[in-house]
Amino acid sequence: MPSGTPAPALHYALLLFADFGHIAPTLGVTRELLRRGHRVTYVVDERFAAVVEETGARAVTYTSARGDFYRSADPTADQLAEDGYRLLVDTVHTVFPTAMEAFAADRPDVVLYDFETVAAGRVAARLLDAVPVQVCPSHAANESFSMRAQMWDADHPVMAEGAKVMIGFMGEHGIRLDEMARYGAEWDLRNLVFLPRAFQIEGDTFDDRFAFVGPTFSEPPADSARWTPPGDGRRVALVSLGTEAGDRAGFFRQCAQAFDPAGWHVVMTLGRDSDPAHLGPLPEHVEAHSWLPHPQVLPYADVFVCHAGMGSLMEALHYGTPVVALPRAHELALSAQQLERCGVGRALPRTGLTAPALAEAVAGLLADPGTPAALARMREAVRTAGGAVRAADLLETWAAGRHAVPAAG
The missing domain is CATH 3.40.50.2000 (Glycogen Phosphorylase B;)
Incomplete structure (x- = not known):
């Protein structure tokens, strides 16, 4: 739906990894959606409630098990696998039920989730009959490039335990065995990527399922308090x-x-x-x-x-x-x-x-x-990637044509 065209007021839900770097890229999109008259709800770690609410969005909070993930300078393969497993368990045992309780009487039209909340986001979208959209704060993955393979050793025994958690969780919520591969894939039919295609690893291999909208932050207002350089030529x-x-x-x-x-x-x-x-x-x-x-x-x-x-x-x-x-x-x-x-x-x-x-x-x-x-x-x-305005345009289009094959570019 083109920018400026009135759209029905919709409810957008975001289930994101408990990290500022995952939440921040979505804030500009949220402001744009709210400006257009939509509602936005985040299911978010309590530490990030304030930054979400500053946009005007609603924050439904929980306490994440994330701990010191990402703070170790040189994690071992065992640490990476254990951290990934712990975060997976957190998404299905904490994030998912928190979301389902919050949305039981207030169903969203679109559920946005990221690489770390795939299980909770996709299953929630299915049960709530919402359009699922994967957001990518970093490089997207497709059939040619796998972020998962770069980060985790597929043969590590903890990864097998994670697969059991995923299979059990999906089966518990009515997803058949023949559907599970699609629900466990690294990408969805609709993907918002917060970088330009020119910076995406193997960017030429990505098709219209991926919208490379670039960053969505706003430049500081001209009349705002600003840092100024020393003025001595250094x-x-x-x-x-x-x-x-x-x-x-x-x-x-x-x-x-x-x-x-x-x-x-x-x-x-x-x-x-x-x-x-x-x-x-x-x-x-x-x-x-x-x-x-x-x-x-x-x-x-x-x-x-x-x-x-x-x-x-x-x-x-x-x-x-x-x-x-x-x-x-x-x-x-x-x-x-x-x-x-x-x-x-x-x-x-x-x-x-x-x-x-x-x-x-x-x-x-x-x-x-x-x-x-x-x-x-x-x-x-x-x-020129489009930023928050293009992202909001796409989200409105995807919501309006929920049963169509999306075109992003």
Whole structure:
């Protein structure tokens, strides 16, 4: 349904993994849906209720078993498998019943879910007779590219236990054995991907089941309070490892040492629950914040040093800022490698990182004659993908034509 065409008021439900990086890409879509007169309900970990409610959406909360998932710098195969199993159990034993209770008397028309909430989202959509839509905060998967294979060893014994949980859960809710492969697939018939096709791994292999709408964040209003650069001609480096706090003081001190105070001003965002005082005294060319919206700094930044979270990367590429990525684990390393393939960044391992190595990576990236053109191409791809408006258009279209084969592009 084209943007601006009145649509019947609908109810959209979101069942998402308990991580800010999974929730944040949907907030712009939620604001757009609410602006059009729809209702939006999140089934969300209690820690993220406030950020959801700030949009005007309703938050139905639970307490996630997520714990310290994603905080380990170098998880073993056993840790990855155990974490994945624990999260699967959490989605079917906690997220799913919470959603079904919340929607028993208030059925949604569309259920959106992500890679980590496949079981709960798809079964809930079936039982509620809602349109299922998979959202992808990171790279999507299809017949050619598997995120699951990249993250988990299919032969690990814990994966077999997870398969038993899935089969039991689906069977309990009336899904036949011959249907289970479709319900356990890594993608759906309708998929919203919050990055441009140009940044998707093996992007040319994805068909019209996948809508690459790009990031959905809004630029800061012109009259809002904004960070301003020092104004002395020095380059600006933005440094962050994402929104969540952790034991990162050593990393940030290394970054402070990597940038020459004569030529650089460094802005650090440490994590929403962090205290800059824990870093100890910092050089005069470094400022540290618990958090600062990156779109305030990126228009002025010459480089962004980050963990390769997709939200951070999309913000950087929206402004044409090159990235030095220091991935922690999981799919972040894939995104860091994709930066290099696209010519818009460099990847370094977090383990064994030194200030000279980081300084060398930054210098090499900025000196590469191909970097500006590659950044311009990716900036254009990000800015023309459609964002929240296109995502909302598609959701309305998919809801209206619920029994049709979707076309996304």
